[in-house]
Amino acid sequence: MKNALAIKHLYKTYSNGVHALHDINFSVETGDFFGLLGPNGAGKSTTIGIITSLVSKTSGDIKIMGYDLQKQPRKTKRCIGLVPQEFNFNIFETTNQILINQAGYYGIPYKLAEKKARYYLERMDLWEQRDRAPRVLSGGMKRRLMIARALIHEPQLLILDEPTAGVDVELRHTLWDFLEEINHNGTTIILTTHYLEEAESLCKNIAIINRGKIIEHLPKAKLLNQLKQETFVLYLKNPLHSPLLGSPFQFETTDPHTLDVTIKNETNLNEIFQYLSEHQILVSSMKNKKNRLEELFLNLTGTNDGN
Secondary structure, eight states, X not given: OOEEEEEEEEEEEOTTSXXXXXXXXXXXXXXXXXXXXXXXXXXXXXXXXXXXXXXOOSEEEEEETTEETTTOHHHHHHHEEEEOSSOOOOTTSOHHHHHHHHHHHTTOOHHHHHHHXXXXXXXXXXXXXXXXXXXXXXXXXXXXXXXXXXXXXXXXXXXXXXXXXXXXXXXXXXXXHHHHHHHHTTOEEEEEOSOHHHHHHHOSEEEEEETTEEEEEEEHHHHHTTOSEEEEEEEESSOOOSOOTTOSSEEEEEETTEEEEEEETTSOHHHHHHHHHHTTOOEEEEEESSOHHHHHHHHHHTOSTTO
């Protein structure tokens, strides 16, 4: 399968001497939903800036949909849609004009641009806001407008830099559903996010960048398998009246209706449930105490409290 993005030996040193990227190498297959994760200052924004021609590289090779970024910049730009972190709308244009004008930058005829603008405004639930200026829109509406603008020329590669920052949980999940739909229909997506629940829910493959270097690049399932242990929260049907003394498992009681249990990767959860059942303790539901990807991310980047 052809790569939507291929980066080889990418370096970036700023004029003040800061080495932002050190020999970055990774690829994103066509059709992937790819997560690029890392702490603040790790190099995510610099990498995205170089891919989208907003930042110049020091050295290295980048190909987008098979086109060389340096030798074929116009072709690569047509392949990319970018949703940046910061709002950057023209304050003198209406919501509808923003999309029509964006389409014009890519040579889309006006009548077709009007149709596309309406389609994406309706998909983003913004059609009723078409004659309003972006400054009067809510933060969530602005985020949706950014996504519509990035998609107006129907790029093959969509780059989302913190796309749900500052939006409420309900809207976040609505956007997740939309992004999964367009990915299913063939759009390759690269996502950076601080909501690691978002990356775990959406992404198929993940690269973790830290201090300008890629420290992991694996399918999500293989990455999560690196977790040595996990903590689960068990909600009990009946209150627990006495502690579980002498248990072979690491239980912690937070209240009479809730148990925390920390298990190693090789432990089968059924063993936990069997032990509790033998002690007449019934579990009504359970969840991970921490997002699994977050726990692994903290371990890998050395930002966990214990490191």
